[in-house]
Amino acid sequence: MQDDDINEIGRLPPAHDPIAKYLIAADDRLLLSHWLPPQAGIVPRIRLGRRWINVLWVLPVGFVLLIAGVAVAQALRQLPGVQAFLVRYPGAPASVAAVTSGFPLWLRVQHFLNLLFMAFIIRSGIQILADHPRLYWKRDCTPGTEWFRFQKPVPADRVWTAKDDSVTIPGWLGLPGIRHSIGLARWWHFSVNLLWTINGVAFYALLFSTDQWRRLVPTTWAVIPNAASTTLQYLSFTFPPDHSWTQYNSLQQLVYFATVFIAAPTSIVTGLMQSPAISNHLGWVGRALNRQRARSVHFLALWWFLLFFLVHVTLVFITGPARVSLNMMWAGVHDSSWSGFAVFVPLIMLVALAWWRASPFTIRHARLVQKTGELMVGWIKGLAEWWSPHSQLTEKDISPYFWPNGTMPASAEFDALVNAGFAGYRLRIDGLVEQPREFSLAELCAMPKQEQITTHFCIQGWSGVAKWGGVPVRHIIDLVRPTADARYVVFYSFADGGDGGRYYDVHKMSNMRHELTILAYEMNGMPVTVLHGAPLRLRCENELGFKMVKWIAAIEFVNDFADLGSGQGGYNEDHEFYGYRMPI
Numbered sequence: 001m002q003d004d005d006i007n008e009i010g011r012l013p014p015a016h017d018p019i020a021k022y023l024i025a026a027d028d029r030l031l032l033s034h035w036l037p038p039q040a041g042i043v044p045r046i047r048l049g050r051r052w053i054n055v056l057w058v059l060p061v062g063f064v065l066l067i068a069g070v071a072v073a074q075a076l077r078q079l080p081g082v083q084a085f086l087v088r089y090p091g092a093p094a095s096v097a098a099v100t101s102g103f104p105l106w107l108r109v110q111h112f113l114n115l116l117f118m119a120f121i122i123r124s125g126i127q128i129l130a131d132h133p134r135l136y137w138k139r140d141c142t143p144g145t146e147w148f149r150f151q152k153p154v155p156a157d158r159v160w161t162a163k164d165d166s167v168t169i170p171g172w173l174g175l176p177g178i179r180h181s182i183g184l185a186r187w188w189h190f191s192v193n194l195l196w197t198i199n200g201v202a203f204y205a206l207l208f209s210t211d212q213w214r215r216l217v218p219t220t221w222a223v224i225p226n227a228a229s230t231t232l233q234y235l236s237f238t239f240p241p242d243h244s245w246t247q248y249n250s251l252q253q254l255v256y257f258a259t260v261f262i263a264a265p266t267s268i269v270t271g272l273m274q275s276p277a278i279s280n281h282l283g284w285v286g287r288a289l290n291r292q293r294a295r296s297v298h299f300l301a302l303w304w305f306l307l308f309f310l311v312h313v314t315l316v317f318i319t320g321p322a323r324v325s326l327n328m329m330w331a332g333v334h335d336s337s338w339s340g341f342a343v344f345v346p347l348i349m350l351v352a353l354a355w356w357r358a359s360p361f362t363i364r365h366a367r368l369v370q371k372t373g374e375l376m377v378g379w380i381k382g383l384a385e386w387w388s389p390h391s392q393l394t395e396k397d398i399s400p401y402f403w404p405n406g407t408m409p410a411s412a413e414f415d416a417l418v419n420a421g422f423a424g425y426r427l428r429i430d431g432l433v434e435q436p437r438e439f440s441l442a443e444l445c446a447m448p449k450q451e452q453i454t455t456h457f458c459i460q461g462w463s464g465v466a467k468w469g470g471v472p473v474r475h476i477i478d479l480v481r482p483t484a485d486a487r488y489v490v491f492y493s494f495a496d497g498g499d500g501g502r503y504y505d506v507h508k509m510s511n512m513r514h515e516l517t518i519l520a521y522e523m524n525g526m527p528v529t530v531l532h533g534a535p536l537r538l539r540c541e542n543e544l545g546f547k548m549v550k551w552i553a554a555i556e557f558v559n560d561f562a563d564l565g566s567g568q569g570g571y572n573e574d575h576e577f578y579g580y581r582m583p584i
Ligand SMILES: Nc1nc2c(c(=O)[nH]1)N[C@H]1C(S)=C(S)[C@@H](COP(=O)(O)O)O[C@H]1N2
Pocket: 402, 403, 404, 405, 406, 407, 457, 458, 459, 493, 494, 495, 496, 497, 498, 503, 531, 532, 533, 545, 546, 547, 548, 549, 550, 551
């Protein structure tokens, strides 16, 4: 008591809850000796009905289809009717006004920035995918229901956590390529996404304030037969004349339009819909475009971009002299000089250099990447905490399977509590409160009980629905009465984290007052199991799963968390470079 009095008037640095001495600081680098050991995945497979098909079949099948397409196109061109069609629809509608401003500097700069940004978005996106290497259409992520995976089936004979499931991908592809490096990959993904979105918005604005939109936006239905005509011409290797300087052919126009005005916004929307705060706030939108649908469509949009890139680059180099095409987009001139090459080659080498250095840099300067990400996008993401979650589901939405995650408690103290049915359990609440308290499980169960059926969003990508029952945290707050200085709430676990040292996490006070923030002791109408966090685990429905501490031992109200662990606001924040506000 006396200690507390001195602390309150601020004469001593705050003494923390006794568990705080078990927190350990983490390294600022991603140290492989302190990391999940590598684990190989498998060649990706797609499920058709009950059969799993190896995606490598795409190569021979695609090749055969291409050859067949070419043969059919050649044959068709012999037919008089088709020849008349090609004359009538040469490849682009004649009536459309042409662009007269060539390829201005802003457009060339934005084209390059788009290439640079996309490279990092795609690499970090693949890294994020590898943290839960399975895709589903349904919200519940039950093993066997996925439509795509690059991991073996989930073992049924043992506890298999989502962390166990993550796979390694090579460092030249993933960013940074280390197994379960999603924390760092997400900083890259979101930070570069912000730059890419700004570039995209500026691009839209400039397109429509100049005549440049005419190249990209179809204005007549005649583009459809013209695009068919162009496809036939490409497939039969008699390329239509290139008028890109003033007008794209209809196939180009349709594909570019879809890329700029459909695939890009779809990626942004399906990215955001994977966030607990946004999805849970948007009600039926979040239910219809559930997290797994959003994640699957996000992945299909990636394939659109990859295929677009492949075909786009191939056509630039095989239709007509590449010099001419490069001159337009890289030097802004319409001639056959080498000026385009002179710009293109050094810039591509720059992208290659950045590509090559990004993973080693991220591993060595992990904390810097985390802090830069926090600075660039952490605060924007944090704004989503102001939205209160209110999406409740019904009993029939409860998932048949709920992935477990995290590192289980392994102490004699905890085992003794389990063996006594948690009779000896006391939840300790201390720190900057007027009334420090200890509650037994029976006392907690006697408090006002709240039940909620909600979706859990793990940072790794899986989700699951359960009915949770417990005490609202706002009720506890009213009992212990935090002082005016209390800005954060620390949850300490009985369990250590994966790299040793105690698991903990920090939340803002305002977040703890949300209607759906509870200390749960029930899951699906039964006492919560040890696997899922008994005797008490946090539910905070506008944050990602790692912030919901399981096996809660103590709760402390603090003014600042800089002196806890490595000062990042939680175990995964310290050790795995996550952000401490993660509603997105
Ligand atoms: N003490 C502790 N709590 C934890 C974790 C952990 O490793 N230790 N993992 C977190 C993560 S990453 C998730 S997704 C959820 C998983 O909860 P579940 O096992 O009930 O699915 O618990 C969170 N709480």
